[in-house]
Amino acid sequence: MLSLSNGFSEDDIRDFSDKICRFLGVSETTEIVCEPKVDGVSLSLVYEDGKLVRGVTRGDGVTGENITENVRTLRDIPMELEVKKGEILPQKVEIRGEVYITRINFEAMNAKQAEVGDKIFANARNAAAGSLRQLDSTITAQRPLEFFAYALASVSDDLSFETHTDELHALQRWGFVTVPFKAFGSVDGLLENYNGMVEKRFELPYAIDGLVYKVNDKNLQKRLGEVARSPRWAIAHKFPAEQVTTVLEGIDVQVGRTGVVTPVARLQPVEVGGVTVSNATLHNEDYIAERDIRVGDTVFIERAGDVIPKVVKPVLEKRPEKADIFSFPRECPVCNSNLVRLEGEAAWRCVNHLSCRAQVEAQIIYFVGKHGMDIDGLGQKQVQKFLEDGLIKTVVDVFNLKDHAEQLKGQEGFGEKSVTNLLESIERAKQVELPRFLAALGIPLVGYEVARLLANRYGTLEILQSAILDKPDDVESIDGIGSRIVESLQVFWQEPHTQELLKGLLTVGVTVMPYEAPQVADNPFLGKIVVLTGTMENMTRDEAKVRLQSLGAKVSGSVSSKTDYVVAGAAAGSKLKKAQELGVAVLDEAAFLEKLS
Ligand code: AMP
Numbered sequence: 364m365l366s367l368s369n370g371f372s373e374d375d376i377r378d379f380s381d382k383i384c385r386f387l388g389v390s391e392t393t394e395i396v397c398e399p400k401v402d403g404v405s406l407s408l409v410y411e412d413g414k415l416v417r418g419v420t421r422g423d424g425v426t427g428e429n430i431t432e433n434v435r436t437l438r439d440i441p442m443e444l445e446v447k448k449g450e451i452l453p454q455k456v457e458i459r460g461e462v463y464i465t466r467i468n469f470e471a472m473n474a475k476q477a478e479v480g481d482k483i484f485a486n487a488r489n490a491a492a493g494s495l496r497q498l499d500s501t502i503t504a505q506r507p508l509e510f511f512a513y514a515l516a517s518v519s520d521d522l523s524f525e526t527h528t529d530e531l532h533a534l535q536r537w538g539f540v541t542v543p544f545k546a547f548g549s550v551d552g553l554l555e556n557y558n559g560m561v562e563k564r565f566e567l568p569y570a571i572d573g574l575v576y577k578v579n580d581k582n583l584q585k586r587l588g589e590v591a592r593s594p595r596w597a598i599a600h601k602f603p604a605e606q607v608t609t610v611l612e613g614i615d616v617q618v619g620r621t622g623v624v625t626p627v628a629r630l631q632p633v634e635v636g637g638v639t640v641s642n643a644t645l646h647n648e649d650y651i652a653e654r655d656i657r658v659g660d661t662v663f664i665e666r667a668g669d670v671i672p673k674v675v676k677p678v679l680e681k682r683p684e685k686a687d688i689f690s691f692p693r694e695c696p697v698c699n700s701n702l703v704r705l706e707g708e709a710a711w712r713c714v715n716h717l718s719c720r721a722q723v724e725a726q727i728i729y730f731v732g733k734h735g736m737d738i739d740g741l742g743q744k745q746v747q748k749f750l751e752d753g754l755i756k757t758v759v760d761v762f763n764l765k766d767h768a769e770q771l772k773g774q775e776g777f778g779e780k781s782v783t784n785l786l787e788s789i790e791r792a793k794q795v796e797l798p799r800f801l802a803a804l805g806i807p808l809v810g811y812e813v814a815r816l817l818a819n820r821y822g823t824l825e826i827l828q829s830a831i832l833d834k835p836d837d838v839e840s841i842d843g844i845g846s847r848i849v850e851s852l853q854v855f856w857q858e859p860h861t862q863e864l865l866k867g868l869l870t871v872g873v874t875v876m877p878y879e880a881p882q883v884a885d886n887p888f889l890g891k892i893v894v895l896t897g898t899m900e901n902m903t904r905d906e907a908k909v910r911l912q913s914l915g916a917k918v919s920g921s922v923s924s925k926t927d928y929v930v931a932g933a934a935a936g937s938k939l940k941k942a943q944e945l946g947v948a949v950l951d952e953a954a955f956l957e958k959l960s
Pocket residue numbers: 364365366367368398399400401402403404405406421460461513542575599
């Protein structure tokens with residue numbers, strides 16, 4: 364499941380539309396459908412031969428949780444798709460939508476929870492998420508969960524739709540309640556509608572945090588494709604964040620995994636956007652200084668969707684008499700090293716990466732966590748305890764915990780069973796896929812997505828390492844990887860400590876499995892090096908590039924003897940000449956389209 368890119372201002376939305384036009388090489392805005400962005404939990408439903416066979420949560424976007432039994436208890440979700448007379452049902456279809464709880468039901472549900480002394484939910488979305496993930500589906504059945512279908516993710520070949528709205532109409536015929544939707548022919552129309560909704564949204568029975576815009580034409584959606592895990596053909600237009608005031612009682616500074624020191628506001632607890640907030644970020648030294656934010660001030664705070672709440676500005680009229688300007692520390696509050704602020708950066712850092720306790724702890728927690736090696740039963744609490752007791756000092760030691768099994772069993776909160784389970788999941792984690800391993804290392808700018816792109820290209824850790832050290836240009840030529848990422852990889856790999864770390868992990872038995880990229884079907888461009896030049900009539904260069912890359916071709920900027928094809932549109936210049944000199948195959952637009960199809 365993909366994410367949605369976000370827009371906040373009118374310019375963001377005009378930009379979204381302009382980019383689509385440029386990509387497709389058209390001047391008119393295409394039809395765009397507007398839907399509410401319902402603040403719930405997304406769900407994927409699979410129907411085979413009309414029967415519900417699977418319900419899965421979004422999870423990390425790649426792997427979700429199978430919650431089919433719970434999903435079957437929702438009244439809005441048909442067990443079987445309805446067939447109207449003369450209609451064909453697809454053999455297989457995947458439906459996406461949002462599980463939500465209305466405001467009224469949420470209030471009532473929390474009141475009931477309070478009455479019996481059960482957990483109070485912070486907001487309707489958390490309540491929906493918690494209810495869906497119950498181990499016992501009879502509990503899910505008692506919760507007031509409702510469902511809006513908002514898309515068909517895929518349909519088997521026996522059925523196809525030309526537009527998104529056609530799909531929504533089909534969903535309605537099959538027995539779903541869809542999100543309300545409306546098509547617009549111009550950006551002005553969308554913006555006018557948005558401005559009306561900013562206030563009107565509070566009259567809806569359910570919470571929404573913005574509107575979603577989607578290109579209606581399915582064929583154009585396909586051509587536009589996706590970029591960085593979001594479709595190019597959709598955007599979420601967010602509503603302005605809610606602001607409230609409260610008192611800033613203190614400012615703490617926290618040291619993160621990469622040594623960045625972040626000031627955190629301690630606030631008099633206050634409710635904003637349906638949750639109680641007592642901490643908020645102050646970003647960095649300049650942010651505080653520019654706004655002249657002082658301890659004791661009454662401040663505006665803001666919270667938008669899932670984003671961490673932030674302090675916006677002080678209310679100067681309410682400033683107490685004795686409120687001192689905040690002086691940002693120059694020493695690490697944890698290890699007392701001098702902090703460093705690099706030119707052009709806003710952040711102060713503790714560069715004592717190897718022995719600053721705050722950083723080591725955060726690195727280990729990240730390494731073993733969900734986005735890293737994903738070791739079950741090893742969370743923040745356990746890591747902190749093991750560090751305190753000297754059972755581990757580095758990530759390598761995690762894999763030696765089995766030597767301390769007896770000592771572990773004696774510890775508070777650790778029974779025979781949980782120690783066995785923990786040691787087993789540590790053993791299992793030793794066989795790790797390359798992308799997961801790379802992501803676990805916590806290299807700045809290298810999250811799971813980037814790690815996957817790298818693994819895709821190089822397959823093994825050894826080959827990747829030599830590419831980073833010897834062929835940085837090759838690494839940078841990967842779509843989605845820029846010079847800053849390459850620089851960050853180089854810095855990491857040149858660090859002497861890195862070799863020590865990798866060797867240490869290998870010694871304790873961590874095996875990084877070679878990565879097999881998902882197979883691209885055989886086609887004339889698979890593995891070929893292609894250069895684009897000149898102007899084509901039916902496709903912009905951006906679109907041609909994306910199409911070629913999805914077929915497993917490498918699109919290069921210059922012609923050499925290694926080039927397999929030069930695609931020459933009208934008015935092609937020096938690249939075409941070079942291709943002819945070198946005897947590289949040249950495709951004109953017609954030949955290129957023919958080969959593509
Ligand atoms: P985000 O998590 O901010 O990237 O936004 C993507 C999420 O928006 C999806 O996973 C859905 O859960 C949610 N969403 C809510 N309403 C809609 C809608 N009408 N169309 C698409 N996504 C929606």
